[in-house]
Amino acid sequence: MQRQAREREETWNSLTELRAQHTKLREECNKLAQERQRAEAAVREREVAWEGATKEQELTAEKLELDIVDLTTKVSDLNGVKERAEVAERLLEPYKKKTDEFAEAFAKEQVLRKRYHNQMQDMKGAIRVFARIRPQVAREAGDKVGVRKLDAFSMEVDDKRDVKQPAKNFNFDAIFDEHSTQEDVFADCRALVGSCVDGFNVTVFAYGQTGAGKTHTMYGSKDSPGLVPRAADELFEVVGRYSIDCQCRVICAMFELYRDELVDLLVTKTKGKPPPVLEVKKDSRGTVKVEGACEIEVHSPEELLKAIAVGQDRRHVASTKMNADSSRSHLIFIVTVEVTNNKTKQVSTGKLTLCDLAGSERLKKSEVTGEQLKEATSINKSLTALGDVIEALTKQAKHIPYRNHRLTQLLSDSLGGNAKTLMFVNCSPAFGNLEETGSALSYAARAKLIMNKVEKNSDSQEVARLKKVIQVMSNELEQARANSGSALPQLGDPEGNEEPDEPEEGGDEEEEEEDS
Ligand SMILES: Nc1ncnc2c1ncn2[C@@H]1O[C@H](COP(=O)(O)OP(=O)(O)OP(=O)(O)O)[C@@H](O)[C@H]1O
Structure with missing residues (x-):
């Protein structure tokens, strides 16, 4: 009877242990299932992104192909224009030469015009x-x-x-x-x-x-x-x-x-x-x-x-x-x-x-x-x-x-x-x-x-010499007048009443008028 009870207890204990192990395994299994779900979602996301990028690349490639066609047409058009321009340039060659000659003649004419104009202004x-x-x-x-x-x-x-x-x-x-x-x-x-x-x-x-x-x-x-x-x-x-x-x-x-x-x-x-x-x-x-x-x-x-x-x-x-x-x-x-x-x-x-x-x-x-x-x-x-x-x-x-x-x-x-x-x-x-x-x-x-x-x-x-003499004498007289105050008369005025030839500040209305 005692032996039976002991065996039952042992069996119960191992059952409890097995139950605990089973719970642990189930938890791990759940965790793994969740991780798998996350990984599958990430893969799907990447697949969508990759598909989008591939589509975009396909569209770009198509556009580039169209552009290449367009550019090829333009290049051939431009080649045509270039050829026509070359022909036009060859045709214009003699006129260009003439234009250069005209420009040169015009420049020369302007120089002459300026010179004669200046001479005329000089004379006037x-x-x-x-x-x-x-x-x-x-x-x-x-x-x-x-x-x-x-x-x-x-x-x-x-x-x-x-x-x-x-x-x-x-x-x-x-x-x-x-x-x-x-x-x-x-x-x-x-x-x-x-x-x-x-x-x-x-x-x-x-x-x-x-x-x-x-x-x-x-x-x-x-x-x-x-x-x-x-x-x-x-x-x-x-x-x-x-x-x-x-x-x-x-x-x-x-x-x-x-x-x-x-x-x-x-x-x-x-x-x-x-x-x-x-x-x-x-x-x-x-x-x-x-x-x-x-x-x-x-x-x-x-x-x-x-x-x-x-x-x-x-x-x-x-x-x-x-x-x-x-x-x-x-x-x-x-x-x-x-x-x-x-x-x-x-x-x-x-x-x-x-x-x-x-x-x-x-x-x-x-x-x-x-x-x-x-x-x-x-x-x-x-x-x-x-x-x-x-x-x-x-x-x-x-x-x-x-x-x-x-x-x-x-x-x-x-x-x-x-x-x-x-x-x-x-x-x-x-x-x-x-x-x-x-x-x-x-x-x-x-x-x-x-x-x-x-x-x-x-x-x-002689006149030039006399002018110089007058100049020297005038200077000496001015000098003498400066040294002796106003005792000496002003030049050209025996009374000494003339205004001295000094600049006047401020545009005084009273100043001596000069002939225009
Ligand atoms: N024709 C020019 N070519 C090259 N540089 C020039 C010419 N005219 C003036 N400069 C330069 O511009 C600057 C001012 O010129 P400048 O000193 O002759 O002016 P300014 O009219 O005499 O001035 P300020 O009245 O202040 O004396 C200088 O550095 C001078 O070298």
Whole structure:
């Protein structure tokens, strides 16, 4: 009985154990079944994706095949066009040659037209205006171009940002653009140097916004010399030709008009001795002279270039937002050429005035402060005075306000005077400067209307000698008057009542009127 009970218990225990094992196995079986389900779902998903990709590839392949067919048709069409173009080109060959010939003839004709036009303007005494559009500089990178040369005589200023504003056209005696070299520019000015040696007064001045290229045009750089150094070489070329039967003397002087003060750039400063006072005067012919200036006689282009370099080094320049090397003064270089004919003893005296004006600037744009602000204000004031003189001359006003500023006094024989005058109007091509460019061009267009009374400065040797004596005596008298206060009478007025020939600031209505 006991044995039976023990066997039953053992059997029960192994049954319980078997049951536990069975439960565990069922759980594992369930787990495996779930994993299998997940794996089957993933496989199905991949199969669907693969089928989709295959379909897409099939569609792309079909499209590519269609594209290939299309491109093949186009290539064969293009081959047909190319063949026809080649045939047309062969047919056009003789016409192209003719067109090139016409273009060349047109260019030659334009050069001649410009030359004859300039000679005619010269004879009429008209002030000539050459416009020069400089290439865009690094500062303007990314800005659009709004100033274009149209042909040898015309240009346009087109503000495409303002669709309502039509392009403005300007006509001048020559237009130079970003492709024009310093050589091209000088080729159109060369004859003026000859005129100076011939005994005429000649003025070339550059006007324009700050950074527009005035100094580049007038002086240039070592690698790309501008008009002044080229004129120095040309002058001695011409003098060399004259020297066969004439005695020639070349004398130069250089000043800057800095903040309304005339500064001699060639004078050697002596310690403790103030530099001589410079005065702007006019001789009997109306030629402007700067009295008290240091004049240097030069005998070769090298000596002349050395004098130029000395003066340029002493000029006031500064860096502004608009130009890294901005000229802060008006630079005036004067070369006088005295030619005495060995046979006739006739003396002719020509004066070449080369003037690099300081640039007009918007004070907000150039962001100058302190001393530079004072410089800019003074520059703008002088250019306004110059504008007033131009305005008065073009309106043929009775009174021309030359005496309102030293700059206008200095240029009084060049504007409405006895000189052959050439004005450069320099401009930037960039959109950012269109407003300033437009006003500089309008300023220059007005100047183009001015007529000078050009005549040769020629005297017999005796008259020339006497004029020099008078000049020396006048200077001595002025000196004596300066030393003894106002005790001595003024020249030409025994009573000593005449106004001294000093510039008057601010355009006083009371000032002495000058003949237009
Ligand atoms: N035709 C040109 N070709 C190449 N570079 C030019 C030309 N004109 C001007 N530049 C360059 O543009 C910059 C400004 O020119 P420049 O100093 O002559 O201007 P500016 O009118 O004399 O200015 P500012 O009135 O401030 O003295 C310079 O770096 C100059 O080298």
